[in-house]
Amino acid sequence: MVAIFLFLLFTRFSAAIALQRNSTISVGSSLSPKNNLYWLSSSGQFAFGFYKKDNGFVIGIWLENIQQKTVIWTANRDDPPLPEDVKLLLSNDGRLILQQQQGEQTLVANATQSASSASMLNTGNFVLYNSDSMIIWQTFDFPTDTILPSQRLLATNKLVSSISETNHSSGNFVLVMQTDGNLVQYPASNPTGAEYAYWASGTYTAGANVTLNLGGNGQLYLLNSTGFNIKTLNGETNLNDKAFYRLTIDVGGILRLYSHSLNQGDNWVTEWSSSSNKCDPLGLCGLNSYCTLMDQELACTCPPGFDFVDQDKKILGCKRNFTDGCISKNRETFNLQELEAIAWEDNPYSITLSNKADCRVDCMSDCNCEAAVFKDQECRKQKLPLRYGRRKEGNQVGTTIIKVGIGSVSRERKKHLPISLIGSVTILGFSLIVLAITGILIYRYRIWKNKNIGNDGLIEDVTLRSYTYGELEKATNGFTDEVGKGAFGTVFKGVISNGKRVVAIKRLEKVVVEGEREFRNEMKSIGRTYHKNLVKLFGYCHDGTNRLLVYEYMSNGSLTNFLFESETKPSWEEKTRIALNVARGILYLHEECETQIIHCDIKPENILMDDHKSAKIADFGLAKLLMPNQTRTYTGGYVAPEWLRNLPITVKADVYSFGIVLLEIICGRRHLVMDLPEDEVVLENWVYDCFAVGELDKLVKDEDVEKNKLERMVRVGLWCIQDEPSFRPPMKKVVLMLEGTMEIPAPPSPTSFLSSMEVN
Known part of the structure; x- marks a missing residue:
């Protein structure tokens, strides 16, 4: 009797499994969080149905036969979790819908035709078929954060990272297959801002209809519209044909190719990634904070003068820990501190040619300057908020100069300080301020003394020199070596700095006759204009009616x-x-x-x-x-x-x-x-x-x-x-x-x- 009972129980259980694994799902079939949770592929490897999220459920596809039930696709990922009384139904009229007890219906698959059947395929693709057994809708056409072997990311399609490993709502990073053929990663807050791309395949000349493809052997490659392989992203990596692969844009914004042996106890192995530095993706840390690595783990850090908005959620960024105010009205409120090797979004409101000392003084005296980046002899003044901060090694990052509050000690702590200590600190602070002001005055006087040319008290830019006409006449050997002529005048080749520097000296013609101060102001303005793709101005001459400019010499002509x-x-x-x-x-x-x-x-x-x-x-x-x-x-x-x-x-x-x-x-x-x-x-x-x-x-x-x-x-x-x-x-x-x-x-x-x- 017991044997018969066990036989009947086994038969019933096997029938239930067979029904779940049936490759064809007919109209009228349904799933519910209360009993029949999912439909399996015939191999038992993939499941389509309800998975748990917080206090509710979400519809998705996941790998069922490994210990880590990895989610690879989610339906309506940004909707709130579903209650347990919902039903997923392939209706008799051929629609894949969600039904709730109140009778409300939500479309899960927006197919152009009525479906006659559905199937969870062994590729990880859930499909709807019409009466001719043609696919009319498939999850492969609507990826979330992952693509699988035999799946393609078409032009204009994208992958969007998840919020966390357990919350598959849309996260902070996007991978886009652009119509110019370039595969690009952006922060989700700037999905079309090309200047914010933090990784790209470099195939922007490949043309329209390029697709990203993942082969069954783990080969990750781009095909153009004719089917030609224009780039293999993971190179000549030795891959295992027997492993299972997936490509995912991770929570942290890095694109990674994973492999799995499909053995129960094994874990996913990273085969390739778009970046080896976890801080490369822009926007990992919030406003006014920067990303850094500590023992290879990502950490968000506040710059000097800032505290976390929320100590328990440091990714939310930082805020000023002192009261804002204009430095020109109260010089005792602020100080400057420096950060090395921190890169920010490069969006300055002012760029001037400078040295670091002048950059500090310039930012300190500018009410709009909250921070400045000194790099390549340029002072790049910034307003708040500072965005996309991250630590980067190398000499190309520059020094960040940040305005911070001097009196950052809280009033509560000050109440408990001994009076003698307060007095000592006050005297010491006053002495330091006097010393600093004296130093600044002496420094500025020396600069004024070096810059002051003529008797009118005009202070010139350090980078420009004023020449006499005689000096330039001698430098050009009497203006004999003419190298060009244009709308503004004639250009001569010359030598300055005791014969060490070859220059081009332009004698201006048909210019407005204006005062010396006005002309020098124009030269000062041009002298502050510095870029590697602009001809550099070294100096000028305003001598009587003579107006001449001294430029760097360009040896290869025009x-x-x-x-x-x-x-x-x-x-x-x-x-x-x-x-x-x-x-x-x-x-x-x-x-x-x-x-x-x-x-x-x-x-x-x-x-x-x-x-x-x-x-x-x-x-x-x-x-x-x-x-x-x-x-x-x-x-x-x-x-x-x-x-x-x-x-x-x-x-x-x-x-x-x-x-x-x-x-x-x-x-x-x-x-x-x-x-x-x-x-x-x-x-x-x-x-x-x-x-x-x-x-x-x-x-x-x-x-x-x-x-x-x-x-x-x-x-x-x-x-x-x-x-x-x-x-x-x-x-x-x-x-x-x-x-x-x-x-x-x-x-x-x-x-x-x-x-x-x-x-x-």
């Missing part, structure tokens, strides 16, 4: 020589680098220097090449020195249409000029060549025509250039030369587009140079 006159034409890589050099220089003038500068005369003659064939912009900041009747005599073809229409001039005029120069760089020819066939005479018209009919190869003739890279550059150029200024992108976007971190829509036809000339 871009004109390099592009149009040299026997050896630049390679495509050199062209790309030059275009980015120029774009970054203009971006600095427009958005990053202390005073915005509109160049007004961007052209190849004003782009000079140094010893390393890097491009630098010349003649910036000189437009306002021209006589009134000279302010609109700029080189035809490079001027924006608004110049010719007497409309207000903005930074978008420089964007237009850059666009023309960019097209010249691409094609290696001038914007206007009269001895060419009629349809090729005007460069911008010809470029757009070639773009419109898909014949961009005509632009580069015999050059070996990847089509995607060429099209990217052409699109940027055509957007820059749009007739309407508002259509032209700002230089920040131009740089991002050239770098390949921003998608570029197809540009409309620009108005030609010749039609613009007809306006007047």
Whole structure:
């Protein structure tokens, strides 16, 4: 009797398991947290159904046959947990829905057709079939934080990290398969901000419809639209064909490839990761805090002058531990402290050429300066909040100078201090303040003494020197070695610093005759403008009616020589680098220097090449020195249409000029060549025509250039030369587009140079 009972029990249990593992789930089938929790794949490896979360349940897919029940997909992941009285139903009308006791229904799968059946496949994919057994909906098309072998991450699709290992709601980091072919990781708070990308595959020239693929052998690779493998992310790693793999963007924002032997007691093994530094993802720690590693474990730390918002939740960031106020009104309230090797989001409101001591003084006396980053002889002043802080090794990070409160001891503690100690501290503090003020006054007097030139008391920038006309006449050997001539004057080669430095000395012509102070102020403004893609100003001369500028000497001439006159034409890589050099220089003038500068005369003659064939912009900041009747005599073809229409001039005029120069760089020819066939005479018209009919190869003739890279550059150029200024992108976007971190829509036809000339 007992044997019969056990046999019947076993038969019933086996039937239940067989039902769970049936590869076909018919309409009318349902799951409930109270009894039938999930449907298994036929292998028993994957489960689709309800799993526990807090005091409720969530619908998802997980690995069932290992000790760690790893969740790989979650439905409606940001909804609150479900109560235990819900039912998941494949309804008779072919919908996968959630039913609650109150009769409320929620769609789980938004299929375009009615389903006839469903299945939990052995690949980890849950699918709905129509009556023809065709898949009409599948979880593989809607990944959450993980992809599995045979699954693809399509263009525009993304993976979003989970909040924690047990909470699979959307977290703080995103992996996006971009339409330009680049696979990129961002903080979720800035999902489209290309400047905040903290990891990328570097395949931004691969074109549209690139997919991320995970092979059954653990190979992680990108395929283009033709099925060609453009990059294997995990290289030549020796992988195990018998292991199971998954790719997950982890809670901490790092993309990792895991393997598992599928033995019950084994753990997941990391085979590859996008970064070895846990602090690389931006936004791990909250505002005004920075990420650091302690024994390889991540920790959030407050900078000096800040305390955690919540000691129990340090990832929430930090807040000031003293009362804000303006330093100029109360110098006894603040002090400065320094942090080394901490990188922040680089978003300064002011950048000046400086040394560290001057940077400290400058920030201390500026009410807006909460912190400054001193790096590469630049003082980059910042306002709060400080974002995306993380410790980074190397010399490229700089020193963070932070304004902190001096009186940080709480009043409660002060009440218990002995009176004698309070008196001693007060006297000592007063003495230190007097000593500090005396030191600052002496320091500033010495700087004033060194800078003061002439009898008018004008204090000059430390980085600029004022020369007499005689000194520069001697430096140029009587202005005999002429190396160039332009709208602002003639350039001569010279030698200064006892013959140790070769310079270019520009003798200005047709400039406004103004007072010495005004001219020096202009020079001081230009002298504070410092960037690796701008020609550096060393000094000037204001001697009687003579106005001369002393610049660094650029040994390889201008871009004109390099592009149009040299026997050896630049390679495509050199062209790309030059275009980015120029774009970054203009971006600095427009958005990053202390005073915005509109160049007004961007052209190849004003782009000079140094010893390393890097491009630098010349003649910036000189437009306002021209006589009134000279302010609109700029080189035809490079001027924006608004110049010719007497409309207000903005930074978008420089964007237009850059666009023309960019097209010249691409094609290696001038914007206007009269001895060419009629349809090729005007460069911008010809470029757009070639773009419109898909014949961009005509632009580069015999050059070996990847089509995607060429099209990217052409699109940027055509957007820059749009007739309407508002259509032209700002230089920040131009740089991002050239770098390949921003998608570029197809540009409309620009108005030609010749039609613009007809306006007047």
